[in-house]
Amino acid sequence: KNQVEQSPQSLIILEGKNCTLQCNYTVSPFSNLRWYKQDTGRGPVSLTIMTFSENTKSNGRYTATLDADTKQSSLHITASQLSDSASYICVVSGGSNFGNEKLTFGTGTRLTIIP
Amino acid sequence: NAGVMQNPRHLVRRRGQEARLRCSPMKGHSHVYWYRQLPEEGLKFMVYLQKENIIDESGMPKERFSAEFPKEGPSILRIQQVVRGDSAAYFCASSGTASRPHEQYFGPGTRLTVT
Numbered sequence: 158k159n160q161v162e163q164s165p166q167s168l169i170i171l172e173g174k175n176c177t178l179q180c181n182y183t184v185s186p187f188s189n190l191r192w193y194k195q196d197t198g199r200g201p202v203s204l205t206i207m208t209f210s211e212n213t214k215s216n217g218r219y220t221a222t223l224d225a226d227t228k229q230s231s232l233h234i235t236a237s238q239l240s241d242s243a244s245y246i247c248v249v250s251g252g253s254n255f256g257n258e259k260l261t262f263g264t265g266t267r268l269t270i271i272p
Numbered sequence: 273n274a275g276v277m278q279n280p281r282h283l284v285r286r287r288g289q290e291a292r293l294r295c296s297p298m299k300g301h302s303h304v305y306w307y308r309q310l311p312e313e314g315l316k317f318m319v320y321l322q323k324e325n326i327i328d329e330s331g332m333p334k335e336r337f338s339a340e341f342p343k344e345g346p347s348i349l350r351i352q353q354v355v356r357g358d359s360a361a362y363f364c365a366s367s368g369t370a371s372r373p374h375e376q377y378f379g380p381g382t383r384l385t386v387t
Contacts, residue, residue: 161314193378200276200363200378201315246314260376262307262314 159184161263163247169269174237178266180230180247188250192221192232195244195265204232204245234268242270276366276379277346284385285354293349293382297366304347305376306332306339309361321347354386 161182170176182190189208193201205214205221207230213222218241220233234241244265251259277296285291297304302323307315317331321341332339336354341347351358361383365376 198380198383200365200380202378203375206375260315260317262316264312264314 159249159251159259159261161247161249161261163245163263163266165266166264167267167269169271170237172237172239172270172272175233175235176237176268178232178234178245178247178268180232180263182228182230182247182249182261182263184228184249184251184261186251187225187228190221190223190230191248191250192219192230193246193248195246197243201246201248237268237270239270239272242268244268276364276377278362278364278379278382280382281380282383282385284387286387287355288353291351291354291358291384291386293351293362293364293384295347295349295364295366295379297347297364297368298377301366301368301377303366303368304341305365305367306347306349307363307365309363309381311360315363318349351384354384356386359384359386 164179189206191206192204194204195201204216204219207214207223209225218235223230244267246265247263249261276298279294304321306318309315319332319339320328324343336352338350361381363381364379367376
C-alpha cells in the first residue's frame with residue numbers, strides 16, 4: 158500500500174531558528190516528490206518538486222532533499238519567520254500519463270513559529 | 273491570472289440534502305482533480321477529469337458522489353443525500369500547461385459541514 162509518513166506531527170520553534178521536517182514514503186512506482194505549504198483554511202501551495210535524479214532543491218529559505226534509495230526526504234527551513242507557520246505536506250507522485258498523476262499525501266507537519 | 277477558484281468556501285447542509293461544490297480551473301488548464309481532506313488526515317484523491325470526460329474516478333465513493341467538467345463552466349462535485357461523514361474540506365486542483373504539465377495548483381477549498 159502506498160504510504161507517506163511525516164514527522165514530527167507538530168513542531169514549535171522560535172522565530173529566526175532553523176528546522177527540518179522529515180518524510181518517509183513507500184510509493185511505487187515513483188515519479189516525483191513534492192513539498193507543499195498549507196496555511197490554515199487555504200489550499201496547498203507547492204514549494205518544491207524533485208524527481209528521483211535530484212538530491213536537493215531550494216526555493217528561497219526552503220531546501221528539500223531526496224534520497225531515493227532510502228525513500229526519505231527532508232524539508233529544511235532557514236531563519237524561520239512568523240509567516241512560516243503552516244502545515245507542510247509531503248506528497249509523492251506515482252507516475253502517470255500526462256495529467257493523470259497518482260498523488261499520495263502525507264498528513265503533514267504542523268509548524269508554529271513563535272516570536 | 274486568477275488562480276483556481278472554488279465556491280462556496282463554506283457550505284452547511286442538513287443530512288439528506290444535496291451539496292454542489294464548484295471549481296473553476298486556472299486559465300489555460302484543462303485537467304481538474306478533486307480531493308477530500310477529513311479532519312486530521314491527509315488529502316485523498318477522489319476523481320480526475322478533463323473537459324467533458326471523467327478519466328479516473330477510482331477514489332470516489334460508488335454511491336451518492338458524482339463529478340462533471342462540462343465544455344462550458346466550472347467543474348461540479350455533487351454529493352447527494354449527505355451524511356455526517358461527508359463533512360470535510362474538498363479541494364480542487366488544476367493542471368495542464370505545456371511547460372509544467374504535472375504541476376497541480378490547488379484552490380482554497382470548500383468546507384462542507386453536515387448537521
